[in-house]
Structure formats: C-alpha cells, structure tokens
Amino acid sequence: DTEVTQTPKHLVMGMTNKKSLKCEQHMGHRAMYWYKQKAKKPPELMFVYSYEKLSINESVPSRFSPECPNSSLLNLHLHALQPEDSALYLCASSGKARDKNSPLHFGNGTRLTVT
C-alpha cells in the first residue's frame, strides 16, 4: 500500500466542470509534487511545493491550479479542461528534513477523463 493517498481514483468531467484532485501524505515530507502521465509515456512534472510554497511551475496552463493548504495536503483544482488533458495525475512527496536525496514516493494516481 502506498503512503501517499490520492482521491478520487477515477474522475470523468466535462469541459465546463470544476473539480479538484486531492493528495495526502503523513510521512513528514517537505516537498510535494504533481505529475501528469499520458499512456505509455513517462511522468511529466507539473508543480513542486517545497515547505508549502510553490517552487516550480513547469509552464502549466492556468486551467490547472495547485494549492498546498498544509505540509500534508496537496490539491489540484481543475477548470475548463480540454480532452487532451485526459491522463493519469500522480502526486508524490519526498524529503524529510536533511534528506534531500530521498526518492519520490508516489500515490496511486487519479485517472482523469475529460469529455
């Protein structure tokens, strides 16, 4: 079982809908990430939060809006998505204090379909 929990597991939404993806970890990690993965492709970095502050935004369209309410939670708010945004969205966390080399721990992902 993964220690990074993502909800929902599956999401189908229309192009005019607003929805949110949620991610939670209780490992004391200080960095949290959103990745997007299309079928048979590697994960692509979207956002990184470090100590609850946005540190990396990989030029992601504004229809994706991240939020980090506290060190354990990470949200991704979705609005006016396009069908090409359909993908597996993976949350990850890493880095207890003084352990910058630790690997990313991934959640099981949310499979998003935009209709």
Added chain:
Amino acid sequence: ELKVEQNPLFLSMQEGKNYTIYCNYSTTSDRLYWYRQDPGKSLESLFVLLSNGAVKQEGRLMASLDTKARLSTLHITAAVHDLSATYFCAVAYAGTASKLTFGTGTRLQVTL
C-alpha cells in the same frame, strides 16, 4: 534542457536470461533514480544512485552509475515473470533538489 533516454524501449526476454537496460542523460547530474511501474499502477522506487561508480543491488536487479559517461544501467539477472513492468530512470539537475526528469521508459516483458 535535460534529456534522458533509455534503451531499449521494449524488451521481451525469456525467464532465466540476463539483460541490461541503459539510461543516458545529457547534462551534469548528481542523483539518479530507478523506478518500476506496473500497468495501471503507480511508480515504485527501486534504487537511488548518488555518486560516480555507485552500485546498488536488490534481488535480481542491479543498478550502476557512471557520471562521467552520463550513463546508468539496470541489469537483470535470471529474469522471472514477476519482473515484467515498465522501468524508468529519473535524473535530477545538479543543484536542483526537486526537479526530476524521467527517461522514456523500458517496457519489460518476461515470458515463460
């Protein structure tokens, strides 16, 4: 821009055979990771390689890192069906703790 390439992209091998997956990257890095992903599942961390010449082994898998050649290898010894999965290497920009770039992935199929 950091580029990370793996080869082969697809590997079909018989149980009991040995093979190596290669991961090449384009710029200086101080950390390299290997992950496994089963179909429809999340990514599982396998190895963390932090220095030139680093070698890590777990069961039938052994990973190594040559930072001068910008090359990492994942060697599979006496493959078994349970190793069937997609394997990704991931490389961090030197000095950038949080930004990982994943390789293209190698889909391994071990046949009986």
